[in-house]
Amino acid sequence: MLEKALSGSKLYWTLILALLVLIGIGFLFYLRQLEFGLGITGMNRDVTWGFYIAQFTFLVGVAASAVMLVLPYYLHDYKAFGKMTVLGEFLAVSAVLMCLLFIIIDLGQPARLLNVILYPTPHSMLFWDMIVLNGYLFLNIIIGWNVLSAEKEGVPPEKWLKPLIYLSIPFAVSIHTVTAFLYSGLPGRGYWLTAVLAPKFLASAFAAGPAFLILLSFILRKFTSFDVGTKPIQTLAKIVCYATIASLFLFFCEVFVTFYSQLPGHMDHKIYLFLGLDGKGALIPWMWSSLLMLITAAILLLIPPARKNEYVLGLACIFIFFGSWIDKGLGLISGGFIPNPLHEVNEYIPTVPEVLISIGVYAIGFLVLTVLFKTVVGVKEEVRG
Amino acid sequence: MENSRRNFLKIAGYSILGVGAGSMLVGITPKFTTAASEESAPPKYKERPGALTANRWGMVIDTRKINGRINKKMQQVCHKIHNVPDFVGQLGAENHEIKWIWPTKFSHAFVEQDHQFVSDRLKETKIPVLCNHCNNPPCVRACPTQATFKREKDGLVLMDFHRCIGCRFCIAACPFGSRSFNYRDPREAIEELEPNFTPRMKGVVEKCNFCAERLARGEAPACVEVSEGALIFGDLEDPSSDIRKVLAEHNAITRKAELGTYPSVFYII
Numbered sequence: 152m153l154e155k156a157l158s159g160s161k162l163y164w165t166l167i168l169a170l171l172v173l174i175g176i177g178f179l180f181y182l183r184q185l186e187f188g189l190g191i192t193g194m195n196r197d198v199t200w201g202f203y204i205a206q207f208t209f210l211v212g213v214a215a216s217a218v219m220l221v222l223p224y225y226l227h228d229y230k231a232f233g234k235m236t237v238l239g240e241f242l243a244v245s246a247v248l249m250c251l252l253f254i255i256i257d258l259g260q261p262a263r264l265l266n267v268i269l270y271p272t273p274h275s276m277l278f279w280d281m282i283v284l285n286g287y288l289f290l291n292i293i294i295g296w297n298v299l300s301a302e303k304e305g306v307p308p309e310k311w312l313k314p315l316i317y318l319s320i321p322f323a324v325s326i327h328t329v330t331a332f333l334y335s336g337l338p339g340r341g342y343w344l345t346a347v348l349a350p351k352f353l354a355s356a357f358a359a360g361p362a363f364l365i366l367l368s369f370i371l372r373k374f375t376s377f378d379v380g381t382k383p384i385q386t387l388a389k390i391v392c393y394a395t396i397a398s399l400f401l402f403f404c405e406v407f408v409t410f411y412s413q414l415p416g417h418m419d420h421k422i423y424l425f426l427g428l429d430g431k432g433a434l435i436p437w438m439w440s441s442l443l444m445l446i447t448a449a450i451l452l453l454i455p456p457a458r459k460n461e462y463v464l465g466l467a468c469i470f471i472f473f474g475s476w477i478d479k480g481l482g483l484i485s486g487g488f489i490p491n492p493l494h495e496v497n498e499y500i501p502t503v504p505e506v507l508i509s510i511g512v513y514a515i516g517f518l519v520l521t522v523l524f525k526t527v528v529g530v531k532e533e534v535r536g
Numbered sequence: 537m538e539n540s541r542r543n544f545l546k547i548a549g550y551s552i553l554g555v556g557a558g559s560m561l562v563g564i565t566p567k568f569t570t571a572a573s574e575e576s577a578p579p580k581y582k583e584r585p586g587a588l589t590a591n592r593w594g595m596v597i598d599t600r601k602i603n604g605r606i607n608k609k610m611q612q613v614c615h616k617i618h619n620v621p622d623f624v625g626q627l628g629a630e631n632h633e634i635k636w637i638w639p640t641k642f643s644h645a646f647v648e649q650d651h652q653f654v655s656d657r658l659k660e661t662k663i664p665v666l667c668n669h670c671n672n673p674p675c676v677r678a679c680p681t682q683a684t685f686k687r688e689k690d691g692l693v694l695m696d697f698h699r700c701i702g703c704r705f706c707i708a709a710c711p712f713g714s715r716s717f718n719y720r721d722p723r724e725a726i727e728e729l730e731p732n733f734t735p736r737m738k739g740v741v742e743k744c745n746f747c748a749e750r751l752a753r754g755e756a757p758a759c760v761e762v763s764e765g766a767l768i769f770g771d772l773e774d775p776s777s778d779i780r781k782v783l784a785e786h787n788a789i790t791r792k793a794e795l796g797t798y799p800s801v802f803y804i805i
């Protein structure tokens with residue numbers, strides 16, 4: 152089936168080549184990082200997780216979002232998602248792959264990675280994250296590939312897939328819950344120490360992930376013969392809309408609790424992010440644009456004529472994707488570490504090598520995504536004849 | 537088609553089998569060694585003659601006796617004997633700073649105790665901070681490899697530098713900012729290598745170890761030794777120890793007591 156990805160237009164091969172170049176550049180800089188240490192990044196004694204872990208956190212959300220297609224389709228027999236579900240599953244595959252790579256490139260001693268298995272430690276949330284991420288990766292590879300094969304054959308999917316599909320639903324929820332637990336269980340980090348962190352992660356994931364899928368569907372329609380149709384996109388748009396509203400609501404709850412209670416340990420992180428602290432506030436414009444983008448998009452998607460206009464829908468999806476990316480990919484991690492436990496403000500700015508390595512990882516993810524989606528398109532074309 | 541699907545399943549099956557077998561081997565091997573060593577009586581680790589022992593080591597820092605000179609001496613001796621690199625002083629690389637014990641303002645050491653009308657003495661004195669060797673350490677809870685652990689026999693929170701994978705989860709978990717990460721090879725900023733203590737490699741976390749290596753030799757922690765009596769070290773579980781007497785006579789506080797980590801470092805304010 153993979154042979155479908157071996158023949159394509161000039162544009163397809165140009166895309167593949169471009170991604171390979173980005174991967175190559177990222178890899179060279181990663182070799183430099185292996186040689187010198189994580190000191191080539193902008194991380195410091197206070198902000199000890201940076202761009203890498205932030206991207207990991209954001210992408211866990213993208214991966215989990217596949218459940219927004221799988222659940223209605225398989226559990227509620229919502230047929231309109233039939234054509235699209237495999238796209239969600241393959242998006243999850245590439246997103247989890249990127250997650251795992253981002254964790255690995257963030258390790259100071261990547262050669263000792265297997266110590267996590269050699270000395271299994273259930274009281275560490277990272278142990279559980281390893282289990283659920285790998286489990287979710289395998290589930291989606293197996294499910295997506297076999298369902299697509301069955302479609303190619305013109306037969307119903309194998310029976311043994313059903314339990315795996317049902318299992319993938321709680322797994323999707325668990326990957327983002329456990330990822331939130333990495334942060335929300337730490338004493339003395341006021342920005343993360345909130346029970347709504349996991350629900351907020353899930354809400355913003357169910358907004359950003361499906362928003363990205365809508366954009367991908369538009370791209371597929373434009374450049375290939377594969378059109379998922381209007382109905383699933385409109386349903387997904389409603390899911391995106393309410394998930395965005397839910398995540399904004401949870402953010403509002405946090406802001407209320409923090410600023411009405413006036414607990415300094417909780418307030419100072421948000422003050423740093425949105426207003427600046429001790430004269431430092433590198434993220435202020437980012438945080439406000441994120442908030443503004445999310446609010447605008449939620450309003451746009453609430454209005455039926457706007458939502459049904461695909462240009463407006465596309466714009467709203469871009470807003471939601473980048474708004475959530477800023478929130479998780481920039482603000483969440485820095486904001487948790489600033490101010491530090493001694494209430495000192497040391498900012499973090501990612502370096503060029505750090506960003507290039509991250510782009511390399513994204514390129515690996517997009518390469519896998521491109522190949523998988525090309526396979527999907529090829530199969531759908533063949534089935535249609 | 538039929539063929540490629542079968543192939544895929546086969547490959548997927550083999551890889552799962554491979555991963556499974558691999559992890560089983562990994563899981564079983566240590567058990568085998570335990571079984572083998574049980575037969576031939578496990579090696580008993582004896583304390584070195586003259587080693588200092590306790591059920592729970594603790595420290596009292598008398599801030600009334602602390603001054604800038606003592607602070608400097610304590611940091612210098614600690615960083616010297618533990619091969620702590622000086623990236624800030626030698627290379628100006630502030631981001632890569634590593635410190636085990638350092639003096640800081642009262643408002644930073646006791647963020648939650650700070651207020652407008654703190655006494656003049658406290659406003660001026662810098663207070664030494666270090667790993668609290670918590671009785672309920674969040675760093676140990678977070679570590680995915682048990683590379684940082686609480687030693688059963690005396691409550692010290694220690695690091696296995698050779699097991700640490702450098703995920704820095706322990707740093708995020710520590711509410712006292714006591715841990716540092718080796719962002720690069722520390723040897724670049726060690727003036728003279730101290731042969732009695734292992735220097736670290738890049739990519740691992742480190743922190744104060746209450747001079748576990750000195751206790752094993754029968755010596756008090758180096759900072760205590762040079763503190764001119766400002767630091768009192770002893771067994772918190774021994775009611776007749778000096779540290780317990782000091783704690784009984786003074787109202788000492790710990791940093792961030794509200795977090796329930798139960799620090800073993802106390803401060804007389």
